[in-house]
Amino acid sequence: MDPHDGQPTPRTYAVTTFGCQMNEHDSERIAGLLEADGLVPAASEDTADVVVLNTCCIRENADNKLYGTLGHLKAAKARRPGMEIVVGGCLAQKDRDLIQQRAPHVDVVLGTHNVHRAVDLLHESRRSGPLTEIVEQTLDDAEAFPSALPVKREVDHSAWVTIQIGCDNNCAFCIVPAVRGQEVSRSFGDLLDEVRALAADGVTEVTLLGQNVNSYGRDITTRLRAAEPSVDDAVLAGEMWSGDDRRRPRPLFADLLRAVGALDGIRRVRYTSPHPKDLRPETIAAMAEVDAVCEHLHLPLQAGSDRVLAAMHRGYTAERYLEKLAAARATIDDLAVTTDLIVGFPGETEDDFEQTLEVVAAAEYDSAYTFIFSPREGTEAAGMSEAFVPHDVAVARFDRLRAVLERSGVRKHRERIGRVEEVVVEGPSKRDRTVLTGRTRQNKLVHFPSAEPLRMGTYAHVLVTDAAAHHLRGELREVLARPTHRTRIPVVAG
Template sequence: MNRSDSEEMAGRLLASGATEAPTMEAADLVVINTCAIRELAEAKVIGRQGHLQRLKAANPSLRVVLTGCAVRERDRHGLEHRYPAVDLFLRPDEEPELVDRLGLASAQAPVGAVGATTVVGRTVVGVADHLAATRAAAVAGGSVQRGSAVSAWLPIIYGCDKTCTYCIVPFSRGPERSRPFDDIVEEARSLAVAGFREVTLLGQNVNSYGHDLPAESRFGHIATERWAGRRLDLGSRPDLAELIRAIDAIRTADGAPAIPRLRFITSHPWDLSDRLIEAMAECPSLCEALHLPVQSGDDEVLRRMGRQYTTEHYLERLATIRAAIPGITVSTDVIVGFCGETEAHFERTLRFLEAVGYDQVFAAAYSERPGTPATRLADDVPAAVKRRRLNELLAVQEPIGFERNREWLDREVEVLVDAVARARSHDHDGPAPAGEGSGAEEHRGVQPGPGEVALSGRTRGNKLVHLAGHPDWIGRLVTVRVEHAGPYALRGVAIA
């Protein structure tokens, strides 16, 4: 979601007459869009304050803006002390005000004040009441600076209504607010016309889409309730399944999906409905991949986390979607060392991962986030134990992911080529970053021929694939025969 927000802010700045600086040292304006899911993300921004202050000393006209999830209304009065180099703080719902607040609105119609607040529990938070309208205006005005000409982000719902005790998102982005159905379909249609090959529907809980929209007779065929968590009457309201079918129905003259690949992130098990699973199975543009965070494989830990489902419920949903879409790739998120997690709890999580057989796991050690309900629980797992458990979990998952990737050996896969592969500083033989993996071995094994370069792309199942080919293949769908599999990536040869 932050990438999509950054595209909107960059587009508005460019439309106001600003130009992109080649480096921070050359800039007169620095906008930092933050993540605050984990303490480390905020610590990185705090750690850059000294560097920013040196830049401001060298360039007194430099202004620094901080936005994103680190800017929370309850902490507003302490932000200047925490981030001394920052001149302007904007909550996520205030981001459309950036150009106006900087006094750059002369080249475009001013947005004015769009931020709003509400109360979650006893906490005043920003709320995305106006973001749907400002997004529609940005799209209509062509002021979304897309970061790729191949793949596009499409936000459909803002905020979060869930009850996870460890999570700061409800306090940084407020309750869920869905964009109007027709606005989203129209934006998807414009992306198809612009030639985008892949679109990812975005939301903090993307499959919660639509429950807060008014009921309409045209959606009268939707008669369902949420199966877990906070019960909701979803009747006659559009949901993610309806939206997927509408976007999939945008077709070319020959009847093919105008957007060949459609994805969505991030899902919550509460809202993985039968309707959604049926739409995923029946719509040819919807990619065979699902990211479904579980967070823990132990029911007692899940209860303390406020996830409001059990491992049994989660496994039932997973079995249903695997039956409907054979071969679907599944990834997840796991937190280790949450409050009260014992060795027995952790062992059950490891056995859960082995039983499910995820293609990829994104794991992190629990870090307390201020203002969340979990701060009332004892953070009683020592840091050293958290690190040990994280490393142990990754060691358990690596061979599982490796075996999943080996299943693709000698098979032909469709790859959307999206980049010229470049070696990164962490491409080494040591352990990969938590839950990610560089695919370094697969990248180094690519042997480009005359006129070729090392390329990378993704399968429909979101597997990273390295291959040799021509630079003009970027944006194309290429058939690749997989010849090598590693724990984090595949390597192959283009055959068509």
């Protein structure tokens, strides 16, 4: 009870996210559901009435992070028996029974396809005790994308939009198909409706999300190809495909880029993560021709050795990868390219690694996410233990790879000195509150001082004056557009 007005004190929640942007977006939806149920954000995880841990299982230490956090929360729950704990996400999908065996103080375990049920499951657990709910079968569009879920976005000017879930590839190192299922694409019309609504709420930048984002729509057009033409085809697959008498099964991603980029109010369109084998000429053309689509391509290489790529089941050679990259750079002006790389995949020899260094040097990346291979139970690569690369060898290779990447990254950044960049303000710098941080269309971080405080979501021109490996520095030249979203006043519990 609030002593000031006699009203019941709202229950509080905290959501902690491990993993990728898909998990971050799922967390936004869980937070939205909790707030729709009357909860408000807590000051900290320890004081929250409901704690949600949205997990990832891609990396080796993901389970260590989860169980370490659950151990800490066990003590907090002993002090506050009313605390409720929810574990969701990919690790929950994979280890559903193990989680409640190792942490019986968890109230709800829910899978990757049960996000929309988070509040219902909490209510049910209060009546019947701890429970686990996991959906494993292949979902259709309506089941995979429940409509009208509330979302609590942390950033007002930018939003994630999930266009597809699941993955039909079988990369030897990846657990995603096992925990996210087969590819299911969302209907074209629903996606455009969501982006229109976001734009009406002041969002100017959207990031299209999918496990294999550039294969979006292939499942829809394959299904429609076998059916009689219908008035619903334009809603499901867009007007470009439904108006084509050939009705060819094909991805719809390029069509989607064009349609989203044409919507009023949307200044920037980004996407992640594509697969190199599905980077098609029409996608490159859409990136070049649609003003709103940003000049940034994240194209995961993973390895530069054809032998390792074949063992990974990546579906391309190093030569084919570089050809696609060259086609993108030749077509899209001022394109920044980033990538993912795995060091020490089972069986990787010194010669294999040298080939990776050669491809990385030729690709001249702006930056990269680099990882030392970690076996994930349930993947093909986890069963290759006899071919595991010694850890000290992998670490040494990792350091050599980072040195090559750093050289190209610094060179790419220095080339931008003297240029005026369009940036969108993301807020004050973490190290110096008098300095603002913004992001260019190429997804590069820029730090610059400003005599006036600029709200997040402000677009401005900034002159680049200096460059470091992972950021740029600059001077504010002019404000281009101020945000139209409403300033949100945080609700403080108690």
